[in-house]
Amino acid sequence: KAGVTQTPRYLIKTRGQQVTLSCSPISGHRSVSWYQQTPGQGLQFLFEYFSETQRNKGNFPGRFSGRQFSNSRSEMNVSTLELGDSALYLCASSATGDRTDTQYFGPGTRLTVL
Amino acid sequence: QKEVEQNSGPLSVPEGAIASLNCTYSDRGSQSFFWYRQYSGKSPELIMSIYSNGDKEDGRFTAQLNKASQYVSLLIRDSQPSDSATYLCAVGKYGNKLVFGAGTILRVKS
Numbered sequence: 001k002a003g004v005t006q007t008p009r010y011l012i013k014t015r016g017q018q019v020t021l022s023c024s025p026i027s028g029h030r031s032v033s034w035y036q037q038t039p040g041q042g043l044q045f046l047f048e049y050f051s052e053t054q055r056n057k058g059n060f061p062g063r064f065s066g067r068q069f070s071n072s073r074s075e076m077n078v079s080t081l082e083l084g085d086s087a088l089y090l091c092a093s094s095a096t097g098d099r100t101d102t103q104y105f106g107p108g109t110r111l112t113v114l
Numbered sequence: 115q116k117e118v119e120q121n122s123g124p125l126s127v128p129e130g131a132i133a134s135l136n137c138t139y140s141d142r143g144s145q146s147f148f149w150y151r152q153y154s155g156k157s158p159e160l161i162m163s164i165y166s167n168g169d170k171e172d173g174r175f176t177a178q179l180n181k182a183s184q185y186v187s188l189l190i191r192d193s194q195p196s197d198s199a200t201y202l203c204a205v206g207k208y209g210n211k212l213v214f215g216a217g218t219i220l221r222v223k224s
Contacts, residue, residue, distance in 0.1 A: 031210050043158070043202065043214040056211050090157055092212075099206040100146040100165055105157040 002027065004093050004106035012112045018079040021109045025072050025093030032074040033103060034066060037088040046089075049074050050097040078111075086113045115140055120203050120215035129224045133190040137203030137215055140184065146206030147179060149188045151199045152217070158202055162188065193222045 005024045013019050025032050034046040045058040049068035066076040072093075078085055088110050092103035119138045127133045135149075146165050150158035162177040164170045164186065170177045176189040190197055200217040207213055 033210055033212070035212075042216045043204075043212075045211045045213065048210045050210070056208065058211070088157075094210055097210045099208055099210060100163075101206075101210065102148070102160055102163055103210065103212060104160065105150075108157045 004091055004104055006089075006091050006106040006109050008109060009107065010110045010112075012114065013081050014114050015081055015083060017081050018077060019081060019111060020075055020077045021089055021091075021111075023074045023076075023091030023093075023106060025074070025091075026095075026104060029093040029095050029104075030072055031094045031097030031101070031103075032068055032072065033092045033094075034074070034076050035090045035092065036060070037090060037108075038086075043090070046076065048097070055097070081113045083113050085111065087111060116215075117141060117213050118203055118205050118215040120201075120218045122216055122218060124219040124221050126221045126223060127193050129193060129195060129222055131193050131222075133193045133197065133220055133222070135188040135190075135201050135203075135218050135220065137186045137188075138184055139186070139203075139205050139213075141205065141207075142181075142184060144181075144184075144205045144207075147177075147186045148204040148206065148212065149175075149177060149186075150202040150204060150214075151197075152202055153199045161201075190220075193220075195222050195224050198222050 033048040094101040
């Protein structure tokens, strides 16, 4: 099976712009979670989608949003970019979305905000 | 107190030795625990998952869970230079949320 794919792999944006990141889960997986990784804060949970519904959300401002399509592909959007949004954004998929289910990570999108 | 705590390291061990990585968590109701390995510039990859008290072995890796002490550990036997990476401990929460520790940097010296 192909793994989790994320596009684009690298992005450079300027403050105030918005950005959309895409994630394709492993075939058959219904749950997609998004994480932000920074040197200072480590890996932090953004939100999770299961069957097109946001099921859980982390402590991030409303500028961070996402959605999931019927084929389980997911996108996340960050509006009004700030310098502090520079990070590695990771998508993870799991089959059932149960808390005991293994999450498999994609390669990530490296976002740089100038 | 952070929800998941790890010693940031670096932990340095000689090639062939046993590396011991530790993690504590604060939520006594936690049910699932994961160890991920992350090489510099790469995404995390799963090494082990553990759900019950005791030991779970997979090749050179052994995960240990003690729910009473709220403690999870990962042992790496016969450590190799290729094991040099950051090891992330994660606790599974409702809604498929993983809460990660800050990670322990492991350096295996040949």
